[in-house]
Amino acid sequence: MSQGYQRSLPLLDDLNRFYWTSGKDGVLRMLRCQSCGHWQHPPRPVCPKCLGRKLEPDTLSGKGKVFSFTVNAKSWGPGLEVPYVIGIVMLDEQDGLQLTTNLRDVAPEDVKIGMPVEVFFEKDEDVWLPMFRPTMQAASA
Amino acid sequence: MSAPEVVISGIGQSAVGRKLPQSGLELTIDASLEAIADAGLTTQDIDGVATFPGFRPDMQPFSPVGSIDIKEALDLKLDWFCGALEGSAQLGAIINAYAAIKAGLARHVLCFRTVKEGSGGASWQESATARAERVRVGGEFQYIFPYDAISATNWLSLYAQRHFSLYGTTREQLGQIALTARRGAMDNPKALFRDPMTMDDYLSARMISSPLGLLDCDAPTDASTVIILSAADAAAGSPKPAIRIDSVGGGIHGRAGWDQADMPDMAAFDAGRMLWSRTDYKPEDVDLALLYDGFSFLAMTWLEALGFCGRGEGGAFVEGGHRIARDGALPLNPHGGQLSGGRTHGFGFVHEAVLQLRGEAGARQVAKNPQVAAVSNGGGPMAGAMLLVRD
Numbered sequence: 001m002s003q004g005y006q007r008s009l010p011l012l013d014d015l016n017r018f019y020w021t022s023g024k025d026g027v028l029r030m031l032r033c034q035s036c037g038h039w040q041h042p043p044r045p046v047c048p049k050c051l052g053r054k055l056e057p058d059t060l061s062g063k064g065k066v067f068s069f070t071v072n073a074k075s076w077g078p079g080l081e082v083p084y085v086i087g088i089v090m091l092d093e094q095d096g097l098q099l100t101t102n103l104r105d106v107a108p109e110d111v112k113i114g115m116p117v118e119v120f121f122e123k124d125e126d127v128w129l130p131m132f133r134p135t136m137q138a139a140s141a
Numbered sequence: 142m143s144a145p146e147v148v149i150s151g152i153g154q155s156a157v158g159r160k161l162p163q164s165g166l167e168l169t170i171d172a173s174l175e176a177i178a179d180a181g182l183t184t185q186d187i188d189g190v191a192t193f194p195g196f197r198p199d200m201q202p203f204s205p206v207g208s209i210d211i212k213e214a215l216d217l218k219l220d221w222f223c224g225a226l227e228g229s230a231q232l233g234a235i236i237n238a239y240a241a242i243k244a245g246l247a248r249h250v251l252c253f254r255t256v257k258e259g260s261g262g263a264s265w266q267e268s269a270t271a272r273a274e275r276v277r278v279g280g281e282f283q284y285i286f287p288y289d290a291i292s293a294t295n296w297l298s299l300y301a302q303r304h305f306s307l308y309g310t311t312r313e314q315l316g317q318i319a320l321t322a323r324r325g326a327m328d329n330p331k332a333l334f335r336d337p338m339t340m341d342d343y344l345s346a347r348m349i350s351s352p353l354g355l356l357d358c359d360a361p362t363d364a365s366t367v368i369i370l371s372a373a374d375a376a377a378g379s380p381k382p383a384i385r386i387d388s389v390g391g392g393i394h395g396r397a398g399w400d401q402a403d404m405p406d407m408a409a410f411d412a413g414r415m416l417w418s419r420t421d422y423k424p425e426d427v428d429l430a431l432l433y434d435g436f437s438f439l440a441m442t443w444l445e446a447l448g449f450c451g452r453g454e455g456g457a458f459v460e461g462g463h464r465i466a467r468d469g470a471l472p473l474n475p476h477g478g479q480l481s482g483g484r485t486h487g488f489g490f491v492h493e494a495v496l497q498l499r500g501e502a503g504a505r506q507v508a509k510n511p512q513v514a515a516v517s518n519g520g521g522p523m524a525g526a527m528l529l530v531r532d
C-alpha cells in the first residue's frame with residue numbers, strides 16, 4: 001500500500017462499467033449505435049447523430065494516433081512522480097472518437113502528434129485503464 | 142415597448158492580493174459599495190444580483206460568496222438574481238444580467254466575482270485530487286483525472302501543443318503575451334507581479350506541462366470585482382459616462398468535453414461568431430482587447446476567435462509584441478491581465494475595459510482615446526465575450 005499519491009479512479013455505474021472493465025480480456029470497447037454505426041464516447045444513452053436509443057458496447061481495434069499530448073513536469077501532490085505524458089488519442093475507427101490517456105513506453109521527447117499508438121490496459125482496483133504506447137510493427141525485421 | 146439598451150453604470154474592486162485578512166464577503170461588500178457609489182446609486186436602487194459561480198461549499202476559495210450573501214449583507218430588494226457555474230464562462234453572470242434587463246426583469250443588476258484563492262486551496266481540482274487517499278470521480282472528469290491530468294494547465298496544454306504542431310507556434314510568441322502583461326502590471330498598483338520580466342526570464346521559468354511553463358499560468362489571488370449593469374434610461378443621471386454593451390457572445394456548438402474538442406478549437410470561436418453576428422462593428426473597429434489570460438495561450442486563442450487575426454495566426458500576430466503593446470494597434474490587457482495582475486477570474490477584464498473606455502486608467506491608460514473594447518472570459522468549453530462601447 002503506497003503512502004504517497006493515489007490516482008483518482010472512475011466511479012463505476014451501469015452506464016460506464018463496461019468501458020472501465022473492458023480491458024479484462026485485453027479489448028477496448030465503446031458504445032456503438034446499432035442503427036447508424038456511430039461510435040459514442042463517453043457513454044450516453046442516445047446516439048447524437050440519428051437519435052437512436054439502442055447503443056451496445058462494441059469492439060475497437062485499439063489503434064489510433066496521437067492527436068495531442070503534454071509532458072507534465074510538475075508534481076501535483078506528494079509522491080506523484082514526474083515527468084509523465086498525457087495524451088489525447090484519436091481512434092482509427094471514427095474521426096473525433098478520442099480519449100485522454102497516458103502515453104507509455106516512449107521517451108517524452110520522442111512523442112509526436114500523429115504517431116501511431118495502440119491500447120494496453122493497466123488494472124487498478126476494479127478498473128482497467130486504457131493506456132497507449134507506440135504501435136508495435138509486426139513486420140519489423 | 143422595445144428592449145432597453147444596457148450599460149455598465151458602475152464598477153468597483155476590493156483590495157487585490159494574497160492572504161488578505163478580509164473575508165470573501167467583506168471583499169464583496171467593499172467592491173459593491175464602491176461600484177454602487179461609482180454608478181451614482183444607492184443600495185436601494187439595486188434590484189438584481191448576478192454572480193459566477195454562486196456559493197460553492199465544496200470549493201470555498203474558488204467561490205466563497207453567493208448572491209444571497211450580498212443580498213442579506215446590504216439588505217437588497219431583489220426582483221431577479223442568479224448564480225451559476227454553467228454558462229458563458231465567468232461572463233455568463235453579466236450576460237445573464239444583460240438578458241434580464243433586456244427582458245425588463247430588473248433595472249440595476251449588481252454582478253460580482255469573488256475569489257479567496259490567494260489564501261490557499263487555490264486550485265480546487267488539485268486540492269481535491271492530488272492526495273494520498275483514493276478518490277472516485279464521476280461525470281466528465283472520470284475520463285481525465287485517472288491519467289493524472291489533474292490541473293487546468295494539463296487540459297489547456299493539450300490545446301496549446303496541437304496549436305504549436307499545426308501552426309508552428311513557438312514559446313517565444315506565447316511569451317510576448319506574458320511580457321506584455323508584465324509591462325502593464327508595472328503601471329498597475331494593484332497588480333500581483335510588478336518586477337520587470339525579460340524573455341529570458343520567461344523561457345527559463347520551470348516547465349509545468351509542456352508547452353506551458355510557470356509564466357504562462359496566472360496566479361491565485363484574493364479579490365472581489367463588481368460590475369453594475371443598468372437599463373440605459375435608468376442610468377441617465379449617472380456621474381460617469383455610460384459604457385454600452387453593444388453585443389454579447391457565448392454558447393457552444395462544438396463538443397463540450399475538455400478532451401473531446403477538435404483541438405485547438407474551443408468554445409471561444411462560437412462566442413466570437415455570435416458576438417459579431419449581433420453588431421455592425423467589425424474586429425478592425427476595436428481599440429482595445431481585454432482577453433482572458435488564465436493561461437497565455439487562452440489570450441492567443443481569443444485573438445483568433447474574435448477575428449483579430451486568422452485561425453492559427455495568433456503566434457504571428459503577437460510576434461515581437463508591438464501590435465499588442467499599450468501603444469500598439471490592438472493594446473492587450475494593459476492592466477497586466479491575470480498573468481501578472483492576479484486571478485480576479487474574468488471580471489477584472491471588464492473592470493479594466495471600463496476604466497480604459499472612461500479614460501480613468503491612470504499611468505497605464507492607452508493613449509488613443511479608446512471607444513470600443515472587446516472583452517472575453519473563459520477557455521475550453523467555457524466562453525463568453527462582450528463588445529463595450531463609449532458612445
Ligand SMILES: [Zn+2]
Nearest residue numbers: 033036047050
Ligand atoms: Zn445513430
